Amino acid sequence: MSVGALQAMNLVLRRELCLSFRRPDQLLQPLVFFLIVTTLFPLGLSPELSLLRQMAPGVLWVAALLASLLSMDGLFKGDADDGTLEQLALSGQSLGAIVIAKTLAHWLVSGAALVIMSPLVAMALGIPVTAFPTMILSLALGTLTLSWLGAIGAGLTVGLRRGSVLLSLIVLPLAMPLLIFGANATDRAIVGDSPEGAVYFLAALCVLTSSLAPLAATAALRITLE
Amino acid sequence: MWTWFYRLASPPYVYRVASAFTPWLLLTAAVAIAYGLIDGLAFAPRDYQQGDAFRIVYVHAPAAWLSLFAYTTMAVAGAIGLIWRIKMAHALSAAAAPIGASFTILALVTGSLWGKPMWGTYWAWDPRLTAELILLFLYFGVMSLRAAFEDPARGDRAAALLAIVGVVNVPIIHFSVQWWNSLHQGATVAKFGKPAMDASMLWPLLAMLLGFMLFFGAVLCIRLRGEVLNRERQASWVRQAIKA
Helix, strand or coil, X not given: CCCCHHHHHHHHHHHHHHHHHHCHHHHHHHHHHHHHXXXXXXXXXXXXXXHHHHHHHHHHHHHHHHHHHHHHCHHHHHHHHCCHHHHHHHCCCCHHHXXXXXXXXXXXXXXXXXXXXXXXXXXXXXXXXXXXXHHHHHHHHHHHHHHHHHHHHHHHHCCCCCHHHHHHHHHXXXXXXXXXXXXXXXXXXXXCXXXXXXXHHHHHHHHHHHHHHHHHHHHHHHHHHC | CCHHHHXXXXXXXXXXXXXXXHHHHHHHHHHHHHHHHHHHHHHCCCECCXXXXXXXXXXXXXXXXXXXXXXXXXXXXXXXXXXXXXXXXXXXXXXXXXXXXXXXXXXXXXXXXXXXXHHCCCCCXXXXXXXXXXXXXXXXXXXHHHHHCCCHHHHHHHHHHHHHHHHHHHHHHHHHHHHHCCCCCCCCCCCCCCCCCCHHHHHXXXXXXXXXXXXXXXXXXXXXXXXXXXXXXXXXXXXHHHXX
C-alpha cells in the first residue's frame, strides 16, 4: 500500500500525539518545570509586584525557553534508541516530511501547552490582562521557532550519549533573538506601547525557521543516522 | 583547469602546501604587525578625546574582524566538505575553529580593558559585546559537537552543518542585539565614503589588519598540518614525511 507524503505526515503526527498522551507524566514535566522556574524568581528577588512586573517578560521567556529545551532532548531519542527512526528513514517516505510531523507534534505537546498555561503564570507575576493577547501570540510564535531550532540540535545530537547538555549549548545561542524580541513585545504590551514591530520580527523568524529548519534537521539526521 | 581543486583533496599535497606556505605567512605577518605596532603605538597622534587609550584599537579591531572572518572560513570550508565530501576541507574547518575562538576571546578581553577607563566598567551589556559573546558560544558549540562524536567523519559533518546554521543566524543575532540596546560606537572604517579616521591613524590599523590576516593564515597552516597528520596517522606517507 503506498502512502502519500501528507498522509505519512498525518500518520506520524497522530502516532506522536498518541504516544505522548499515553505517558502523561512526561507531558506534564516541562509544564511543572516552567511553573517551578517562574516561582523561583519572586523567591530569589523580591515578592514586590511592581518590581516583578518589570521583570516578568524576561522571567516568562527564559522559563519558557528552558522548559521547551528540556523536552527537546526526547524529540528523536526514543525513536532512535529502539530503531523506529531508522525504519522511518528507510520507509521510502521523505524524511523531511517525517521531521516536520515530529517537530509539529513536539510543539503541540510542549510549546502549545506552555502557551495555554502562560496566562496563569503571567497573572502571578503581575502582568496586566491587557497584555495577554500579545504575550500569548508572541509565545506561540517563539515556541514554534524554538521547536524548529531544537529539531536541528536534536538531529545533530541524537546519537550521542551525553547529548542533552550539548543540545542546550547548541540551541540556546541560536535562540537569543527569540528571547530579545519576545520579551520586548511582552514588555511593550505591559507598558502600553505598540508591540507590532517585535511581533512581526517573531513572525518573520518563525516563517524563516519553518521553511529552512526542516532541511537542516533532515540533513542532521542523515549525518547521525548513517 | 580543475586539477588544482582536486589536488587539494589529497592529504600529502595539502600537508606539503601548508608546510611551504607557513614560513612566508609568518614572515609577512611579522613585518606587517611590527610596522603596525610601531607606527600605531609610537607615531600615530593621540586621540583628542580618548588620549592614548584609543591605541588598543590596533589590537581590538583586527581581532574582532578576524573572529568573524575565521567563523566564515570555518563555515565555508565545512560547506565545501559537506557538498563535495572533501575530507581536507573538514580538516581546515576543524583547524580554523579554535583560532577563531581565540580571536573572539582576544577581542572581548581587549574591549573590556578599553571599556574600564572609557565607559567606567569592564563589561556592559552592549549589543556588540553581546553579539561577540554569542559568537564565542557558537564556536564552543561547533567545537564540542565535533569532539562529541566517536566517529570523526560524522563529527566533521555534524559540526559543518552547525557552522552553516550559525552563519544564517549570525546576522540575525547581530541585528537583534543591535536594536535591543546600544552603547558601542558605530562603524568607523567600513563605511561608505570617507573613513571617519585620520590617515595617520588609519594606516597602522590597516597594516595590523593585514598582519592579523596573515598571522591567521600562518596559524591555520600550522594547525592544518597537525590535523592532517592526526587524521592520516595510519597512512604510509605520514611515516615517510616524519622520517624525512
